[in-house]
Amino acid sequence: MSSEAEIHKSICAWLKIVLPDGGAVFHHSPNEGRHKVQFRVKQRLLGMRAGWPDIEIFVNPTWWKDPEIQWAPIFLEVKAEEGRLSDNQKVVIEELKQAGCHVFVVRSIDDVRDELSKLVRLRDG
Numbered sequence: 001m002s003s004e005a006e007i008h009k010s011i012c013a014w015l016k017i018v019l020p021d022g023g024a025v026f027h028h029s030p031n032e033g034r035h036k037v038q039f040r041v042k043q044r045l046l047g048m049r050a051g052w053p054d055i056e057i058f059v060n061p062t063w064w065k066d067p068e069i070q071w072a073p074i075f076l077e078v079k080a081e082e083g084r085l086s087d088n089q090k091v092v093i094e095e096l097k098q099a100g101c102h103v104f105v106v107r108s109i110d111d112v113r114d115e116l117s118k119l120v121r122l123r124d125g
Helices: 002-018 035-045 088-096 109-119
Strands: 024-027 055-059 075-077 100-107
Touching: 002 055, 002 075, 002 109, 075 088, 075 109, 088 100, 100 109
Parallel strands: 075 100
Antiparallel strands: 024 055, 055 075
8 A cells, every 4th residue: 555645756757747748837835744833833824724735736728628627726635545634625625626726636646647637638648
Protein backbone atom coordinates (compact mmCIF):
# COMPACT_ATOMS: atom_id res chain seq x y z
CA MET A 1 0.00 0.00 0.00
CA SER A 2 1.39 3.38 -1.01
CA SER A 3 1.54 6.35 1.34
CA GLU A 4 -0.25 9.57 0.52
CA ALA A 5 3.12 11.25 -0.14
CA GLU A 6 4.12 8.51 -2.59
CA ILE A 7 0.81 8.77 -4.44
CA HIS A 8 1.14 12.58 -4.51
CA LYS A 9 4.67 12.39 -5.98
CA SER A 10 3.60 9.89 -8.64
CA ILE A 11 0.64 12.09 -9.65
CA CYS A 12 2.92 15.14 -9.99
CA ALA A 13 5.40 13.18 -12.13
CA TRP A 14 2.51 11.98 -14.33
CA LEU A 15 1.05 15.50 -14.65
CA LYS A 16 4.41 16.76 -15.98
CA ILE A 17 4.07 14.25 -18.82
CA VAL A 18 0.39 14.51 -19.74
CA LEU A 19 -0.67 18.13 -19.24
CA PRO A 20 -0.59 20.27 -22.39
CA ASP A 21 2.91 21.62 -22.98
CA GLY A 22 2.86 25.39 -22.51
CA GLY A 23 -0.86 25.37 -21.82
CA ALA A 24 -1.04 24.16 -18.24
CA VAL A 25 0.54 24.62 -14.86
CA PHE A 26 0.09 22.90 -11.51
CA HIS A 27 1.11 23.74 -7.97
CA HIS A 28 1.17 22.31 -4.44
CA SER A 29 0.76 24.69 -1.50
CA PRO A 30 2.52 23.02 1.43
CA ASN A 31 0.33 23.54 4.47
CA GLU A 32 0.93 20.25 6.20
CA GLY A 33 3.53 19.13 8.71
CA ARG A 34 4.60 20.28 12.13
CA HIS A 35 5.64 23.88 12.61
CA LYS A 36 6.00 26.34 15.43
CA VAL A 37 2.85 28.24 16.37
CA GLN A 38 4.38 31.52 15.17
CA PHE A 39 4.95 30.07 11.71
CA ARG A 40 1.37 28.76 11.51
CA VAL A 41 -0.04 32.13 12.60
CA LYS A 42 2.07 33.92 9.98
CA GLN A 43 0.94 31.47 7.27
CA ARG A 44 -2.74 31.99 8.16
CA LEU A 45 -2.26 35.78 8.06
CA LEU A 46 -0.76 35.37 4.58
CA GLY A 47 -3.81 33.42 3.40
CA MET A 48 -2.99 29.78 4.08
CA ARG A 49 -6.17 27.73 4.58
CA ALA A 50 -6.33 24.50 6.54
CA GLY A 51 -7.99 21.91 4.32
CA TRP A 52 -6.82 23.43 1.01
CA PRO A 53 -6.51 20.70 -1.67
CA ASP A 54 -3.10 19.23 -2.40
CA ILE A 55 -2.75 20.15 -6.08
CA GLU A 56 -4.09 23.10 -8.09
CA ILE A 57 -4.18 22.78 -11.88
CA PHE A 58 -4.75 25.55 -14.40
CA VAL A 59 -5.23 24.59 -18.05
CA ASN A 60 -5.63 27.06 -20.90
CA PRO A 61 -9.24 26.94 -22.17
CA THR A 62 -8.01 25.98 -25.66
CA TRP A 63 -7.15 22.53 -24.22
CA TRP A 64 -10.61 22.11 -22.69
CA LYS A 65 -12.34 19.08 -24.22
CA ASP A 66 -15.89 20.35 -24.36
CA PRO A 67 -16.73 24.03 -24.84
CA GLU A 68 -19.97 23.39 -22.92
CA ILE A 69 -17.98 22.68 -19.73
CA GLN A 70 -17.17 25.95 -18.03
CA TRP A 71 -13.47 26.67 -17.61
CA ALA A 72 -12.39 26.72 -13.98
CA PRO A 73 -9.38 25.77 -11.90
CA ILE A 74 -9.03 22.08 -11.11
CA PHE A 75 -8.15 20.93 -7.60
CA LEU A 76 -7.01 17.48 -6.50
CA GLU A 77 -7.16 16.25 -2.92
CA VAL A 78 -4.83 13.26 -2.72
CA LYS A 79 -5.69 10.49 -0.28
CA ALA A 80 -4.17 7.10 0.43
CA GLU A 81 -6.42 4.07 0.03
CA GLU A 82 -7.77 4.29 3.58
CA GLY A 83 -7.48 8.08 3.91
CA ARG A 84 -10.50 10.19 4.80
CA LEU A 85 -11.25 13.88 4.39
CA SER A 86 -10.86 16.09 7.43
CA ASP A 87 -13.67 18.44 8.41
CA ASN A 88 -11.58 21.39 7.12
CA GLN A 89 -11.08 19.62 3.78
CA LYS A 90 -14.81 18.97 3.43
CA VAL A 91 -15.57 22.66 4.05
CA VAL A 92 -12.93 23.93 1.60
CA ILE A 93 -13.95 21.45 -1.09
CA GLU A 94 -17.58 22.56 -0.81
CA GLU A 95 -16.57 26.25 -0.96
CA LEU A 96 -14.45 25.62 -4.07
CA LYS A 97 -17.30 23.75 -5.75
CA GLN A 98 -19.69 26.60 -4.93
CA ALA A 99 -17.15 28.96 -6.53
CA GLY A 100 -17.40 26.91 -9.73
CA CYS A 101 -14.12 25.02 -9.42
CA HIS A 102 -13.61 21.40 -10.38
CA VAL A 103 -12.55 19.43 -7.28
CA PHE A 104 -11.74 15.74 -7.09
CA VAL A 105 -10.61 13.40 -4.32
CA VAL A 106 -8.11 11.00 -5.90
CA ARG A 107 -6.25 7.94 -4.66
CA SER A 108 -4.18 7.06 -7.74
CA ILE A 109 -2.97 8.22 -11.14
CA ASP A 110 -5.88 6.26 -12.63
CA ASP A 111 -8.34 8.36 -10.60
CA VAL A 112 -6.67 11.55 -11.84
CA ARG A 113 -6.68 10.33 -15.45
CA ASP A 114 -10.38 9.43 -15.19
CA GLU A 115 -11.34 12.88 -13.88
CA LEU A 116 -9.00 15.06 -15.97
CA SER A 117 -9.77 13.26 -19.21
CA LYS A 118 -13.42 14.35 -18.83
CA LEU A 119 -12.28 17.99 -18.89
CA VAL A 120 -8.94 18.35 -20.69
CA ARG A 121 -7.23 16.87 -23.73
CA LEU A 122 -4.23 15.11 -22.21
CA ARG A 123 -1.03 14.40 -24.13
CA ASP A 124 -1.27 10.65 -23.51
CA GLY A 125 -4.71 10.47 -25.08
